[in-house]
Amino acid sequence: MLPLLAVMASLAAVPLILLSSRFPNLRETWTISAAVLKFAFVCALVPGALANKSAVISLIDLSPGVSLAFKADPLGVFFATIASGLWIFTSFYSIGYVRGLQEEKQTRYFASFAVCLSATIGIAFSANLLTFLLFYEILTVATYPLVIHKETPIAISAGRKYLAYTLTAGVVLIAATAWTYHVAGRLDFRPGGLLAGSNLGSGEARLLFLLFLAGVGVKAGIMPLHSWLPTAMAAPTPVSALLHAVAVVKSGVFGVIRVVGFVFGPELMHRHGFDSVVMVLAAATIILASLLALTQDNLKRRLAYSTVGHLSYIVLGAALLSPSGFTGGIYHIATHATMKITLFFCAGAIYVQHHKENIGDLNGIAREMPWTMGAFTVGALGLAGIPPINGFFSKWYLGIGALEANEFVALLVFLLSGLLNAAYFFPIVYRAYFRTSEHNNNGHGEASPLMVVPLVCTAILSVVFGLAPNLFFGFFDLAMSITQSVLSGGRI
Amino acid sequence: MIEQHLPLLVPITYLFSALVIPLVGLAGRRYAYPVALIASLLATFAAARGLSVALREGAMRYAFGGWAPPIGIEFVLDPLSSCMSVLLTGLTSLVLIHARRPVESEVSGKEIPFYSVTMLLMTGLTGIVLTGDLFNLFVFLEISSLAGYAIIAVGEKPAPVAAFRYLILGTIGATMYLIGLAFLYMLTGSLNMADLASIIPQLPLTPPLVVSFAMMVVGVGLKMALFPMHGWLPDAYTYAPSTSSALLAPLGTKVAAYVLLRVMFFVFQPSFGRDMLPVGDVLTYLAAGGILFGSILAIAQKELKRMLAFSSVSQIAYIALGIGFGSQLALTGAVLHIVNHAFMKAALFLVVGNMRLVVGHSRIDQFDDSLRRLMPWSMAAFTIAALSMVGIPPLAGFFSKWYLVLASIERSAWGIVAIILLTSLLSAVYFFRVLERVYLRPLQAIGGSGFESLARKEVTMSMLVPTLTLSGALFILGVFNTTIVTKVIHAMLPPAL
Amino acid sequence: MFIQLEVTLFILLIAASIVALQVRDLLAAVASLSVFSFVAASLVIAMGAVDVGFTEAVVGAGISAVLFMVALYHTPRRSED
Amino acid sequence: MIEFIQGYYAYWAIVILMLIGLYGMLLKRNLVKKLIGMTVLQSSVILLFVASGTKWNGTVPILDVGRSVDDPALYINPLPHTLMLTAIVVGVATLGVAFALLISVYRRYQTLDEKTLLKQMQ
Amino acid sequence: MIQPSNSLIVAVVSRTMIPYLQVFALYVIFHGHYGPGGGFQGGAMVAASLILSRMALGGERAEVQFRSAWGSPLGAIGALLFAAVGLVAVFFGGEYLNYAYLPLPLDDPALLRSYGILFIEIGVAIALTGTLVAIFDDLVEGHEDYD
Incomplete structure (x- = not known):
């Protein structure tokens, strides 16, 4: 029952949010309470997942033999915990952000947000491909109002681009799902691959894998399917933060992991050489995205390209199919989420308080916003892989995984991109602390506590999870047990 | 006692109301509407009873005048026909609840003939569905078509021309069907469907049999606007009054699709159109062409109703595709799409009716975000129906496509899979084009009044409730599609697939 | 029935239909259509369908012709093709 | 060949009539001409049905006290006839509706030429 | 309204x-159930005679026999008669249109069927007369308000 409740918690909040559109405080109360409730439900699932006991709930059939089913397996719980946990921070932050900017249509904003979160949790807990597909499409549609929220021509064209990419991916995924159903006769995810043991011809398998990869790869931002992501930065910053660092893109990489580990399985991946295909794509994406990030002057766009790169870390980790690599990849979902959300929060805070979007204008901003820039520094260091912060931890495992799989190129890519990360983040930090602005900053100071507190919290979380990866939720153990089930499931 | 007459009740209710309306109309124009509505609700009730009986006890036969079937005419209430009649009556009731205001404003002064002819249309459509006799089917087909021409013709200025062209093509279609029937009758000496189904398998494959089959398929194809015989449809649906298009677009062509299904799989044996003649394949190719053609032209339209009409061409082709494949999955998809598309199109056309009443036009290039201010609920209904047309789960439209995709994969028809999916995207293009204008295009302020000064001008409850019911039903149809498929649709598919 | 009679009637029928379609004066076309209906009715009776022949005569040569006439009463009498 | 034509001459004539009717409906531009074509087509279908039921030594299916009622071989099958009565009714109803449409088309556009009409509809 | 014909011959x-x-x-109507003819043909002939009187004698004098306004109600009534006779059979325990169940004081089902059909024929005739005259009047009127 719990997985269903977790999905429904925010969905149930939607009508309440819509009804209380005249009373902003009440409306925000609903959002926050839904977020807390949802997080509580998800947390309650953690012990079970750690004990490797998955709560399963199967509702009505979606198609004969395929039901609308939720299963809180370790991977799902892992992803759901991060998404729902960070939603709480984002909710507070959003309130500060939209009120700070006196945004219009706040009701639509919060309602869409709630639907998105439901869909994300639905994706996390879906027990089969059809359920996954269902929530994947809902997520696509529910994100659209957030992307076009500002209703400027830029936002609208960004929305178009977003829809064009994600809807196309959706129909490709439909084809892939239908084909899988035709081949395997069932659609439930299983560690080690639901297609394992099916008599799929090599050419067919290749096509099917390509379809899957295109279907989930768009949201995961694998090049050359990434270009909607930087464009979608036209959305308000909290949206970028949660959706483009946590929910939407992570649903994409989550989908990649599901496809690699639970649909095809390690054995098929190896046999047909898909792992190298994915590795090449991911490695290229990491390097190219980092290089592109260097050229961006808009802070959010730079963050977006950084996201594209880091998503491919996860993809690459999954494609390595070695114990540490897979674990590191999964764990990177969590670490990248906390760090990137911090960075986006900071960008939003700067925008709200100083209306600055470009990196060139950030000279000396740290004096105005010490807390914000402190958090930003933590996030930037973490993404570059500096030790006490959790980014180091996942990268370490990814590196080891590359060695385990004898993929030295992958290791090289990780190291090189670490350097590139440093190259595109440190100038920002440097400007903020050591340059002085030519204009006299007119003392706007820090943003409202509603924004600063969440971003400091997420920065602290980044450090805490760097020092103690297993604290509270046992993220690392979860990642390990997922890896084990996938890799051993392949051998059975 | 009523139970025994169930197959008869639905058409006869409509027939009586069609005849009674001109008489009560003598007493006053305002009495026409309630009679039509009450009759429709009664018919819905009877059809629902019929469905439950047919699912519980199997086919139910009703011989007219006490003459035994091969000679006399019989009505058959089997799962397929009862499901169709529930669909027809239910949607008609909803559209009629909606109809009072639009009819008053669009066909003012002609309410009595309008409602009477509408009831006649429903007599014809439900008769087609329920009859077990091929010639009787022709008669009902013509009754419904004639009524259809009439209620189209009372629309805008070009409506009579559209109706006339429809009449010419529709008559050709009906005549083709009749010629096919003549050959079939010459060969078998029978017109009863069940009787024919037992005779035809024993016949040798002679030219007359082939001609008869082909003629019937072509004739029905014309009536269902199967590409490339769709020429009459766009104009007819565009210029008809809102209520007429809301009735004809979801129901008229679907009933023709039903006839195709009946003839191809229940009268002739399923293998006839598959193995002996390449009719199934031809149908599939035509359908694939129609799916693409309809969607592409829909993108080019400037008028919302016309866009919906072209989208109908494409959606009907989906149904034809399922019938063409003729496997169990494909037929499931086709029947499910008949149901789903009826709901979606009805919802969309009702919203167009609301729009015409509130803002007086439905030209896409003049839409702006005043619409969402003026009529938020109608627009919400439109959005849901549009998303369903695009195929976003868990809305109904996704699932019929899902079955069709499964069926195409089963046949290894990759081109068809690609076309179905591509059309999803094309439909996303034309629907989001509308949605974007409705929600995001700033008000083309006249006199600088601005967005905030607009007062909400949503249509009355009697129009809003059916609209929202239809779009809400899309969720239910989608989520519970498996129940529908396993409980109802599997029961209605031809036994010898 | 005599085969010669039937053949003659059929030839008449075809001729009348062609004339009805090709003549540019619509009134003449309608007159020709009446002839067509009558011939068709006699043919039907010749084939043994008395009822159908009767009806065809009443409807085809009577009612339809009247309807055509009424329609032509004020619409243009000339056709372009 | 000659025998083939002779044996089925009625059907050949009917097919020719059908084609003439179709030609009138589809290719004639004048709406009245289209309706003339429609009448021709419908009559030809009626002939087709009646011809299919006829036989040389049968008589009209009317109750005659002088003849045996029990021997169906003596009578022409009346079922196609009843069907055709219905078809005639349907045909005349179609014609009625068509004329109502025709008049209303003319009232709105002052022309019955299809090409001109389509041009004016744009 | 149609003007009377100018020609004396036509009028006479x-x-x-x-x-x-x-x-x-x-x-033709009453003979229809056991000979060629019937409600449809007879009704069409009645309608033809009425239309002839409209065309030859002019609308004003033709209205004396049959008013324009009667057309469509009569059409409905005739069809209703047809449908109602069928329904009566249902109420007396038979199938729809099974005249053998009509409540007439006759013993022989064959006779019952025969007379049942007579009702139907009358209904059809009324319906056809009404409808055809209505169509004619409608078409004629359609002209006049336009000219």
């Missing part, structure tokens, strides 16, 4: 013909 001939036409039409 049609005035003479109309009563005979109508009587013959009645014969």
Whole structure:
């Protein structure tokens, strides 16, 4: 029952949010309470997942033999915990952000947000491909109002681009799902691959894998399917933060992991050489995205390209199919989420308080916003892989995984991109602390506590999870047990 | 006692109301509407009873005048026909609840003939569905078509021309069907469907049999606007009054699709159109062409109703595709799409009716975000129906496509899979084009009044409730599609697939 | 029935239909259509369908012709093709 | 060949009539001409049905006290006839509706030429 | 409204013909259930006679016999008669249109069927007369309000 409740918690909040559109405080109360409730439900699932006991709930059939089913397996719980946990921070932050900017249509904003979160949790807990597909499409549609929220021509064209990419991916995924159903006769995810043991011809398998990869790869931002992501930065910053660092893109990489580990399985991946295909794509994406990030002057766009790169870390980790690599990849979902959300929060805070979007204008901003820039520094260091912060931890495992799989190129890519990360983040930090602005900053100071507190919290979380990866939720153990089930499931 | 007459009740209710309306109309124009509505609700009730009986006890036969079937005419209430009649009556009731205001404003002064002819249309459509006799089917087909021409013709200025062209093509279609029937009758000496189904398998494959089959398929194809015989449809649906298009677009062509299904799989044996003649394949190719053609032209339209009409061409082709494949999955998809598309199109056309009443036009290039201010609920209904047309789960439209995709994969028809999916995207293009204008295009302020000064001008409850019911039903149809498929649709598919 | 009679009637029928379609004066076309209906009715009776022949005569040569006439009463009498 | 034509001459004539009717409906531009074509087509279908039921030594299916009622071989099958009565009714109803449409088309556009009409509809 | 014909011949001939036409039409209607003819043909003939009187004698004098306004209600009533007779059979335990169950004081089902059909024929005739005259009047009116 719990997985269903977790999905429904925010969905149930939607009508309440819509009804209380005249009373902003009440409306925000609903959002926050839904977020807390949802997080509580998800947390309650953690012990079970750690004990490797998955709560399963199967509702009505979606198609004969395929039901609308939720299963809180370790991977799902892992992803759901991060998404729902960070939603709480984002909710507070959003309130500060939209009120700070006196945004219009706040009701639509919060309602869409709630639907998105439901869909994300639905994706996390879906027990089969059809359920996954269902929530994947809902997520696509529910994100659209957030992307076009500002209703400027830029936002609208960004929305178009977003829809064009994600809807196309959706129909490709439909084809892939239908084909899988035709081949395997069932659609439930299983560690080690639901297609394992099916008599799929090599050419067919290749096509099917390509379809899957295109279907989930768009949201995961694998090049050359990434270009909607930087464009979608036209959305308000909290949206970028949660959706483009946590929910939407992570649903994409989550989908990649599901496809690699639970649909095809390690054995098929190896046999047909898909792992190298994915590795090449991911490695290229990491390097190219980092290089592109260097050229961006808009802070959010730079963050977006950084996201594209880091998503491919996860993809690459999954494609390595070695114990540490897979674990590191999964764990990177969590670490990248906390760090990137911090960075986006900071960008939003700067925008709200100083209306600055470009990196060139950030000279000396740290004096105005010490807390914000402190958090930003933590996030930037973490993404570059500096030790006490959790980014180091996942990268370490990814590196080891590359060695385990004898993929030295992958290791090289990780190291090189670490350097590139440093190259595109440190100038920002440097400007903020050591340059002085030519204009006299007119003392706007820090943003409202509603924004600063969440971003400091997420920065602290980044450090805490760097020092103690297993604290509270046992993220690392979860990642390990997922890896084990996938890799051993392949051998059975 | 009523139970025994169930197959008869639905058409006869409509027939009586069609005849009674001109008489009560003598007493006053305002009495026409309630009679039509009450009759429709009664018919819905009877059809629902019929469905439950047919699912519980199997086919139910009703011989007219006490003459035994091969000679006399019989009505058959089997799962397929009862499901169709529930669909027809239910949607008609909803559209009629909606109809009072639009009819008053669009066909003012002609309410009595309008409602009477509408009831006649429903007599014809439900008769087609329920009859077990091929010639009787022709008669009902013509009754419904004639009524259809009439209620189209009372629309805008070009409506009579559209109706006339429809009449010419529709008559050709009906005549083709009749010629096919003549050959079939010459060969078998029978017109009863069940009787024919037992005779035809024993016949040798002679030219007359082939001609008869082909003629019937072509004739029905014309009536269902199967590409490339769709020429009459766009104009007819565009210029008809809102209520007429809301009735004809979801129901008229679907009933023709039903006839195709009946003839191809229940009268002739399923293998006839598959193995002996390449009719199934031809149908599939035509359908694939129609799916693409309809969607592409829909993108080019400037008028919302016309866009919906072209989208109908494409959606009907989906149904034809399922019938063409003729496997169990494909037929499931086709029947499910008949149901789903009826709901979606009805919802969309009702919203167009609301729009015409509130803002007086439905030209896409003049839409702006005043619409969402003026009529938020109608627009919400439109959005849901549009998303369903695009195929976003868990809305109904996704699932019929899902079955069709499964069926195409089963046949290894990759081109068809690609076309179905591509059309999803094309439909996303034309629907989001509308949605974007409705929600995001700033008000083309006249006199600088601005967005905030607009007062909400949503249509009355009697129009809003059916609209929202239809779009809400899309969720239910989608989520519970498996129940529908396993409980109802599997029961209605031809036994010898 | 005599085969010669039937053949003659059929030839008449075809001729009348062609004339009805090709003549540019619509009134003449309608007159020709009446002839067509009558011939068709006699043919039907010749084939043994008395009822159908009767009806065809009443409807085809009577009612339809009247309807055509009424329609032509004020619409243009000339056709372009 | 000659025998083939002779044996089925009625059907050949009917097919020719059908084609003439179709030609009138589809290719004639004048709406009245289209309706003339429609009448021709419908009559030809009626002939087709009646011809299919006829036989040389049968008589009209009317109750005659002088003849045996029990021997169906003596009578022409009346079922196609009843069907055709219905078809005639349907045909005349179609014609009625068509004329109502025709008049209303003319009232709105002052022309019955299809090409001109389509041009004016744009 | 149609003007009377100017031609004396037309006026005289049609005035003479109309009563005979109508009587013959009645014969066709009532003879229909055991000979060629019937409600449809008879109704069409009645309608033809009425239309002839409209065309030859002019609208004003033709209205005396049959008002324009009667057309569509009569059409509905006739069809209703047809449908109602069928329904009566249902209420007396038979199938729809099973005349053997009509509550007439006759013993022989065959006779019952025979007379049942007579009701139907009358209904059809009324319906056809009404409808055809209504169509004619409608078409004619369609002109006049336009000219």
